[in-house]
Amino acid sequence: MRPLDDVRVLDFSTLLPGPFASLMMAEAGAHVVKVERPVRGDEMRSYEPKIGDDSVNFALLNAGKKSIAIDLKAPDSIARLRPLIKEADVVIEQFRPGVMDRLGLGYEAMKAINPKIIYCAVTGWGQNGPKAMIAAHDLNYLAESGILGLSADRTGAPIIPPVLIADLAAGAYPAMTNVLLALRKRDRTGEGSYLDISMGDNLLGLAYWGLGNGFAANDWPGGSDALVTGGSPRYQIYRTADNRYLAAAPIEDKFWDNFCTAIALPADMRSPDADWNTAIEAVGAIIASKTSTEWMSIFEGKDVCCSIVASLKDAVADPHVKARRLLDRKIAVDGRTIPAIPVPVSSIFRSAEQASPPSLGADTEAILSK
Template identity: 65%
Template sequence: MMRPLEGLLVLDFSTLLPGPLASLVLAEAGARVVKIERPGRGDEMRSYEPRVGEDSVNFLMLNRGKQSIAIDLKAPDALERLKPLISIADVIIEQFRPGVMDRLGLGYEAVRRLNPKLVYCSVTGWGQTGPKAQVAAHDLNYMAETGVLGLSAGADGAPVLPPVLAADVAGGTLPAIINILLALRQRDLTGYGCHLDVAMGDNLFTFLYWALGEGFTGNGWPQGGQSLVTGGSPRYQVYRTRDGRYLAAAPLEDKFWEAFTRIIDLPEPLRDPAAPVETVKAAVAERIAARTADDWRAAFAGQDVCCSIVATLEEAVSDEHVAARRLFAHALKANGGEIPALPVPLAPVFRPVATRATAPRLGETVDPMLSV
């Protein structure tokens, strides 16, 4: 079966995570992706630890199945050398601060004169315009300044350091992919590409829909540890078990709450929605702490209660459901061996059967379309 993006050429000027992960998804869907890297060092991610052979495992995971061209974008002849590829490319992804590509002669206005059909995607932290457009930041900063981090209160009330790079992936990568595909569809209708301004900070607000609704309607701005999904309810909590494991309990709806409280034998008065929240939380915590994780796993098995034992990552990747879904069926060839490839959010129908691919060595691609 032909993959949906076969025949498309993507030039990826980005480094690190948001842009490269976006182009990885496009590559997995069939696009030809050519990384444009600086000579000598390449993508900054190549130098990260741990390493597998010459490159970091981070780089290998994010750049499977791509090609690499090493070129100094500041060189006087860089634009001339890239013109043959730009003229036939379908998509450009870049991740520099606003204005950098313009100064290199590779900004949208310059390249669209070469190729009006080009979809040009700029991924930045704060967007192409606005007071923060030139401010340097990382994932943690975007979550801090958009209010996301402030809603993640720990036991002492301090924000909890997130283990996932939500701004990069959910605010950068995924919106970039969505808008690139929309722009390609628009190009089918109009014959012209466009410039996409993807701002990670902007896109994080989407995930706070419930909090924005509370604040904008005058019900009060939610605080960490106080709202329904931030720790303010016994129906959405993490409880410690007797053996030091944790139970993630999310019996939000009444039917789930009724089943959950029956199984843990919570006293009838505390099952009432009008019961004091802190009293109920303490009583539930006491009951969960009385038994081991395995005890609770067995007690909740086959029951509609929306409860899970918190898994380690090692346990999660070994889960029988993950195996049945063949989530790690694709392989990444590296340093003479293989490791599972990074799963990407593509429906199975859009991906080939299990494949084995490598990430490119720096500058390995000798392309007849690239002037030398």
């Protein structure tokens, strides 16, 4: 028994936020039907590299789901979808505000068919407000939420994050969380819900410490000038003698003391009163004097909160990843298998079986002809 075994999800979303949310639901047992446009389907199918006919991105994000292909603008589309809407527990969509209403598939229209439906709309800026209709992507949400301004190099230039923070941390995860909350509410009241998930809104909470500094002390942080943005020697990236990088995060005094002793940092640079930039330069010079291997040998067995920056390829080969069995689950595509995404759904809720992504419209006839 998986916790969402009895939950049916009708997913109109594409690309990343919605599909990742419904993937987590599928991993927990939900029956997810992906609604795609004919011929092209989800834009993610066309991305590179490919595994089988579609992109590996699509395969990873949509394993275990079913796919129907239907033209939502066709005169009979609502009639054909009506039985699915009637039995659905959750609907996910990420069109701009108003699009689903114009198609006759907005919340009020679906609620008239199924009063208990939980309708989750994922957008960049929410359903109302001055930015609601503005086109944007992850980098834009990060830029306008102030997050990107907190991520800068020593020159002050913002750095492009390597992961899609808005789509995942501010889109998919809040969507999943609120769907679960809405299901719990429905269990108690019998009522459905409309969920307005705004990636722009949800990003603000990720900068909680900066908001606190600003609101409480009018000390609004910029890039590279605060404790966790590179302004402190206690939370910094240092180059080693072999041109690798040491991620040092000995923030608390006990870790800082251990770190300073291990690298033999002069006493005046250890003091809380030391100028941060001067201390960063002093620590940097010491770290640059030895190789990454030498430093990890020196740090071994000591609580110093230091790591050598790994490549993604190195990270997946880490013995800890193997011990935690993070990549044990597989997806199968055209006779090939690759590790499934290690989604944040506990292993006790997931099936051990291999899953496969659906080919475009593979389940149209079986599902819509009922």
